[in-house]
Amino acid sequence: DGMNFKEVMALAKRRGIFQPAYEPYGGVAGLLDYGPIGVRIRRKILALWRRQFVIETGALELEGATIGPEALFRASGHLSEFDDLLVECNECKKLHRADHLIEGGDALEKEALIAEVVRVTCSGCGGALGTPRPFNLMFATSIGAGRGSTGYLRPETAQGIFQAFPWLLRQNRGKLPLVTAQIGRAFRNEIAPRQGPLRLREFTQMEVEHFFLPDAESSLPNGVGDVVVSLLPANGKGGEISISEAHAKGVITSPLVATWLARSCKFILDCGVPPEKLRFRQHNQNEMAHYSSDCWDGEVETSVGWIEVVGIAHRGDYDLKAHAVASGREMRVPAGGESRQVERWIPNKGAIGKQFKSAAGEVLGQLDSSAVPGIVVGVGGKKIELDEECFTLETTTMQEMVFPQVVEPSFGLDRLLYVVLETAWRTEDDRGWLALPEVVGPYDALVAPLMVKDGMGERAKEIHRKLRQKGMDVYLDSAGSIGRRYARADEIGVPRAITIDHQTLEDGTVTVRERDLTEQKRTSIKDLQ
Numbered sequence: 034d035g036m037n038f039k040e041v042m043a044l045a046k047r048r049g050i051f052q053p054a055y056e057p058y059g060g061v062a063g064l065l066d067y068g069p070i071g072v073r074i075r076r077k078i079l080a081l082w083r084r085q086f087v088i089e090t091g092a093l094e095l096e097g098a099t100i101g102p103e104a105l106f107r108a109s110g111h112l113s114e115f116d117d118l119l120v121e122c123n124e125c126k127k128l129h130r131a132d133h134l135i136e137g138g139d140a141l142e143k144e145a146l147i148a149e150v151v152r153v154t155c156s157g158c159g160g161a162l163g164t165p166r167p168f169n170l171m172f173a174t175s176i177g178a179g180r181g182s183t184g185y186l187r188p189e190t191a192q193g194i195f196q197a198f199p200w201l202l203r204q205n206r207g208k209l210p211l212v213t214a215q216i217g218r219a220f221r222n223e224i225a226p227r228q229g230p231l232r233l234r235e236f237t238q239m240e241v242e243h244f245f246l247p248d249a250e251s252s253l254p255n256g257v258g259d260v261v262v263s264l265l266p267a268n269g270k271g272g273e274i275s276i277s278e279a280h281a282k283g284v285i286t287s288p289l290v291a292t293w294l295a296r297s298c299k300f301i302l303d304c305g306v307p308p309e310k311l312r313f314r315q316h317n318q319n320e321m322a323h324y325s326s327d328c329w330d331g332e333v334e335t336s337v338g339w340i341e342v343v344g345i346a347h348r349g350d351y352d353l354k355a356h357a358v359a360s361g362r363e364m365r366v367p368a369g370g371e372s373r374q375v376e377r378w379i380p381n382k383g384a385i386g387k388q389f390k391s392a393a394g395e396v397l398g399q400l401d402s403s404a405v406p407g408i409v410v411g412v413g414g415k416k417i418e419l420d421e422e423c424f425t426l427e428t429t430t431m432q433e434m435v436f437p438q439v440v441e442p443s444f445g446l447d448r449l450l451y452v453v454l455e456t457a458w459r460t461e462d463d464r465g466w467l468a469l470p471e472v473v474g475p476y477d478a479l480v481a482p483l484m485v486k487d488g489m490g491e492r493a494k495e496i497h498r499k500l501r502q503k504g505m506d507v508y509l510d511s512a513g514s515i516g517r518r519y520a521r522a523d524e525i526g527v528p529r530a531i532t533i534d535h536q537t538l539e540d541g542t543v544t545v546r547e548r549d550l551t552e553q554k555r556t557s558i559k560d561l562q
Contacts, residue, residue, distance in 0.1 A: 036458040037336040041451065042229055048525050050074070050454070051230065063226030063234030065447070070525050073475035075237075075450060078304055079216060081472055082239050082444065085300050092212040092241060093201055097193025099218055100174060103183040108359030109192045109352065111171060111185075118143060119168035119224055120150055124160025130224045131165045140317070170221045186220035191441060193217075194242045195352040198364055198437075202244075209366055209437055210245040230447040231340060237446040243289060244437040246369055247350070250289050253277060260295040264329075265314040287347050290327055293442040297331050297343045304449065305457040305470045310334045313345075325349075333452040340452055343444045350436035357436070367432035375431040378405045378424040385423050457526070459549075468549055469526030478507045478545075479522040483534040485511050493533040496543070496558060500531075505561075507531070523548055531561065 036044070046052045049068030053060035067075060087094055106112050118131035132138035134156065135149045147165050155162055171188050175181030187193065194201070194213050205211045216239050226232040245251070258277030265271035266284050274284065276295045285291040294313055301311055316328040331343035357364035380400045386393045392412050396419075399410045406421045459468045471477075480500065482493035490511055497509040510518045515532065522530055530546040536555075537543050543561070546553045 035336070036455050038228070038455070041455045041458075044524065045071070045229075045454065050525075061234075063223050063232065065230060065233065065235075070475045071450070074453075074469070074473055074526075075446060077473040077475070078446060078449060078453075079239065081303060082300060083214075083216070085296060085303075086239070086241055086442070087214045090212050090214075090241070090296075092214040093204055095194055095197055095201065095213055095215045096217060097187075097190065097197065097215060099187055099220070100176065100184050101187050101192065102176070103185065104359060105192055105196060105356075106171065106185050106188075108355045109195070110355065111188055111192075112169065115171060115188060116167040116169045117224055118146055118150075118165040120165045121163045122155035122157060122160050123163050125155060125158040127155060127157045128224055129156065129162070133225070134162075168224060170223065172220050172222050188221050189219050189443070190215045190217045190238045190240050191242060191352070191443065194240070195356055196360070198244070198353060198356075199362060202366065207366075209249075210243060210251065211437075212241060212243045214239075214241045216240075228337060230451040231337070233447055236448075239444040239446060241293070241442050243293065243440045245289065245439075246366070247435055247438050249369060250287060250438075251292075253280060253288055253292055257292050257295045260298055262294065262298045263308075263312040265312055267315040267317045271312065271314075285327075285329070287327060287440065289440040290329065290345055290347055293440060294329055294331075294345050297345060297442050297444075301331060301333070301342060301449070303470060304473055305453050305468065306333055307456055310452075310456050312339070314339075333456060335452055335455050340448055341445075342449045342452060343442055345440070345442045348439045348441055350438055352439065353436050363434075365434035365436050368435045373431055373433075374428055376426055376428050377402075379427050380404060381423055381425045385419075388423065464520070464523070466523035466548060467526030469528075471528045474526045474528050476508050476525075476527050477505045477529075479518065479527050479530040480507050480509045481515060481518050481530055481532050482511055483515055483532055487535070488538055489533050489535070492537060496531070496533060499558075500561065519546065 044050065048070055050071040051065045051067045054064035054066045055061050086092065103112070120129045120131050120134065122129070131146050131150050132141070134153050135141065135146065138146055138149070141149065150162060150165050153162065154160060172186040174184050174186065176184040194215055201213050202211060216237065218235060219238050220235050223232055223234050226234055253276065258275060260276045261273055262276060262279070263271065263273050264279060264284060276291050279285045280288055280291045285294065298311065298313070302308055310333050311331065313329045313331050316325070316330065325346045326349050328344060328346040330341040331345070332339040332341050353364040356362070380397060382397065385396055389396050389412065396410050396412060400408070406424050407418060409416050409418050453469070453473070454467065457468045459466055480493055480497040482489035493509060493511065497507060500507045510521065512518070519530055528548050532544045532546065534544065542555045542557050544553045544555055
């Protein structure tokens, strides 16, 4: 069972799932067009994700802009940290990614990688390689006319959520925990993307950012603990284990990481990936992103190795801190602990007005929240000290402020669609079919007349129209033998076929053929819904 990479690519092109973008112009590496069937399956996967990750968790959804200002990406670390090592061949000028030239290169630190590259030659022409240099993976653009200001296409949807945190927090009545979600395109200027949908320059992410107070991670919600997952921890041997046991034994220390990992597992299986092909692998220290304290990748076994489809990262307070410093905006929240009484001096506008008359506004403009009696202000070129008369002592309640922590499950839709296509393929004798769960199948059903003649074709059209009016997503296929039409439907994972035959014209019943077992049963048209 299953298909290999080449077969999936052939099926995808033949059946309108996806193909390289700009095909008439020879295609552009790392960009895809999704065709009629691909769009439908993607939309179904997104709807399932939205149900499980947005609606069931009460998440607030954001749809952010895809172009961001340079300051945002300087703050997030993407300008300095977000690069791959680029190696140019001195002879044929071909560009390589350093970690692709070395066996196991993706697990090496930059220094180690540079040391290793010296030992290899160009895989294209065998020539000598130049010195590896960092290449930033963001697409740069300019915002505005003329030289404009520098902007970048976002390399992930996450930063859009972090910069909008104060706004989203207000929508949540200022309360934590706050779960926010975003679906959208992200862009990475990959050096040499290969492998079709597995390494794209433009791709769709489905991300959640779960904000919570430090030391206030909620315990495992009901039902989550029983989920059984296959884990591969960084420092030990893996195996099947329930989430509650994995958390109790300290294999997954954070209850929120454990919770989102369980949800991710259920979602990937619901999309049609067989359980034996899915594992969650913990990152080693050296492959962890610059902001993570713990990270697990959900990986699916395919003909081209284990493919990551989700990363569940504990990002700590890295992002909000960075954006607070860079933007000057308050990104902290009151800590849940005791509030305390504090005395502070407030400028007394009445007294200052009496003393300084028309210059009072000038004086007040020089006072900020740190001003206390004894402060010296400049008035009309003179320096004047303000005494206690100009202030009032007020007692206010102060809350200690802290940065929230965040846990992030981040999915790539394009990779997920690919692994579903490859792992859901089944064959038996000379029959092949895509065993997609109904929830992600492209159509609810095929409507097919046994033959077009004797009025069956007309009746099929009428039934097709009625079912669509009732909200069923069905399609009509009358071309070629009925066996060929079933085979075409099986190939794109349509769960059932409704066939109109001679008996339909007599008693209004049709045959419904179920895809996986090819069982057929007669039912009346009224009961089809």
